[in-house]
Amino acid sequence: MLFIILSNVIETFLLDKTSSEYNQLAQTHSVQVAPLFNQASATKLYTYLVNVSAENDCRAIVVDAYGIVQSDAFSQLNGVALDNQQIIDVLQGGVNVSHGFYHLPSSSGYEKSYPNNLIGELRQFLFNSTDNEWVMYCASPIIFDSKIIGAVLLSVPIESTVAQIELIKWQILIISIATGIGAILLITLFSGTMLKPIRQLTQGISQIALGDFTQRVKVSGNSELAQLASTFNQMSERLENLEHTRNEFVANASHELKTPMSTIKILVESLQHQKKVDPVITKELLGDVSSEIDRMSLLVNDLLSLVRLDEQKPTALLVSQVNLSAALMQVCDNLTPLSFERGIELDLSVSADIAFNGDEYKLKRLFINLIDNAIKYSEDNSIVQVSLHTKSNQIIFKVQDYGVGISEEDVPYIFDRFYRVDKMRARVTGGTGLGLSIVKSIILLHNGDIKIDSTLGKGTTITVVLPYTA
Ligand SMILES: Nc1ncnc2c1ncn2[C@@H]1O[C@H](COP(=O)(O)OP(=O)(O)OP(=O)(O)O)[C@@H](O)[C@H]1O
Ligand SMILES: [Mg+2]
The missing domain is CATH 3.30.450.20 (PAS domain)
Structure with missing residues (x-):
């Protein structure tokens, strides 16, 4: 033309x-x-x-x-x-x-x-x-x-x-003619290079849709497409991690439930096979069954708490003005028998009437889990120091123990679900490894932060910071 x-x-x-x-x-x-x-x-x-x-x-x-x-x-x-x-x-x-x-x-x-x-x-x-x-x-x-x-x-x-x-x-x-041929060649070449990342992305997305989260695409340059590819890679990495965590969680939860169930089965079978019913042994065995059931229901409760906390909806919190000082003192009162049993002194230092807008039940759960850990992982006849104060616009809650401590390598993982440093010891102490995961979720829902200072064999200090508005 x-x-x-x-x-x-x-x-x-x-x-x-x-x-x-x-x-x-x-x-x-x-x-x-x-x-x-x-x-x-x-x-x-x-x-x-x-x-x-x-x-x-x-x-x-x-x-x-x-x-x-x-x-x-x-x-x-x-x-x-x-x-x-x-x-x-x-x-x-x-x-x-x-x-x-x-x-x-x-x-x-x-x-x-x-x-x-x-x-x-x-x-x-x-x-x-x-x-x-x-x-x-x-x-x-x-x-x-x-x-x-x-x-x-x-x-x-x-x-x-x-x-x-x-x-x-x-x-x-x-x-x-030459320009036409050149243009056709250029368009073919260019569209090939242009379409390649799109084809790779499409392929990757189809694989992800089929459940294969290991898909990654090559990112080169700085273009919009490269950004899209890198976002895609981030997404698939996150999905892969989530999938991994989910599998691990299900495996751990099943394992944790299987252990008390097997124990109960053994206990019940030994009761069944008793030729002569000895009331003392029967009572003892039934007592063991009961405590295994308690362990299971504790675990199920923890799992349910985590699922609800994971939803992270505003409805996950029942917010009211909480007297944190009073709540903490009440928790410590409840835990005193536990510490007393092992000769551990619970040293409490609390500023009066610190008010905080949050979910009272969950905040008490946070206190319980952290103080319970401190007692659980302390030597007998030692001391656990608990304090709650305000500093400018922060509420600082601290729990310090002089117990087994956590090694530097373990610290990054202790908030992971079911993570326990010493599994044998945890078994004795009755832990499931969900306590700190629950603590972290509660703190995040209340816009707070948590910090751990620990030296193996010397003790641990856990500091929780919450926003203070009053
Ligand atoms: N104060 C502490 N001192 C030493 N180790 C601790 C302390 N707190 C937590 N840990 C370690 O971190 C792990 C995870 O703690 P977490 O509270 O999540 O689980 P748990 O105490 O084992 O079980 P539970 O679910 O009953 O709380 C513990 O198993 C323990 O090894
Ligand atoms: Mg715990």
């Missing part, structure tokens, strides 16, 4: 330029030759036409009112009747000039003239096989005493102009 438009524009431009130039000449000379022609001064007229032809690189002819050649600069057509359209146009009157293009056998007497350059040479090479040549006729009437007495006809060889036009057309055609 562009090729056709460009070719036409160039053709029109070059031909219009030539035709308007020679139209102008034909008109000028028709006026000039009028007196010569009227005087029937054949030699003067001929000389004039020869000069015009030589000067303007054309062939000048004068015809009379009947179209018969009266003088020809090339002296070949004298007496011949010309009937081309341009002569007819101007002799009939009404037009000052008329021009037309003809593809004639090369008998017009011109030397074939190609421009002396690469275009000319190519043109000669491409088109020399034909004997025809392009000529333009420009005719203008010779008027004397307001009467048309003849016409001047300029026959202009335009072979080189046409050659030029044709060659330019060829060039445009070749450039258009």
Whole structure:
């Protein structure tokens, strides 16, 4: 399309330029030759036409009112009747000039003239096989005493102009084809590179939809697509972690429930196989069954708490204004028998009436879990220090024990569900490894923070910070 438009524009431009130039000449000379022609001064007229032809690189002819050649600069057509359209146009009157293009056998007497350059040479090479040549006729009437007495006809060889036009057309055609092929190649290449990450992403997403969370895509560059790919990778990594945690959680929960269940089964079976029912042993075995059931219900309660805390909805909290100081003292009262049993002194330092907007039940749970740990992992006859104070806009709750402590490697994991440093000991102490996970969830829901300082064999200090607004 562009090729056709460009070719036409160039053709029109070059031909219009030539035709308007020679139209102008034909008109000028028709006026000039009028007196010569009227005087029937054949030699003067001929000389004039020869000069015009030589000067303007054309062939000048004068015809009379009947179209018969009266003088020809090339002296070949004298007496011949010309009937081309341009002569007819101007002799009939009404037009000052008329021009037309003809593809004639090369008998017009011109030397074939190609421009002396690469275009000319190519043109000669491409088109020399034909004997025809392009000529333009420009005719203008010779008027004397307001009467048309003849016409001047300029026959202009335009072979080189046409050659030029044709060659330019060829060039445009070749450039258009090359550009087209280049564009197609570029589009194919570019769309291949562009679409590759999209294809990879689509593939990855389909795999994730099928449950394979190990999918990752290559991230290169800084483009929007690269950002999308990196977000996708983050998402699949998170999904993979979640899947892993979920599997681990289910496995741990099942394991934790299986242990007391197996114990209960063994205890019940040994009761069944007793030949003689000894009330003392039976009571003891039933006592063990009961404590295993307690352990199971504790575990189920913890699991349920975690599930609810995980929902992290505002409804997960029953918020009211809580007197934290009173709540902590009550928790310590309840735990005193436990510490007393092991000769552990519970040293309490609490500022009075610290108010906090939160869920009282969950906050007490937080206190219980942390103080219970401190007692559980302390040596007998040691001391556990508990304090609750405010500092500018913070409520600081601290529990310090001088017990077994936690090694540096274990600290990052102790908030993980079911994580217990010493599984054997935890079994003895009755822990399930969910206490600190619950603590962390409660603190996060109350926009607080928790910090652990621990030295293996020396003791642990746990600090909880809550926002203080009162
Ligand atoms: N004060 C502490 N001193 C030493 N180790 C501790 C202390 N608190 C927690 N830990 C370690 O961190 C682990 C996780 O604690 P967490 O409270 O979550 O579980 P648990 O006490 O074993 O069981 P439970 O679910 O009954 O609380 C414990 O098993 C213990 O190894
Ligand atoms: Mg605990």
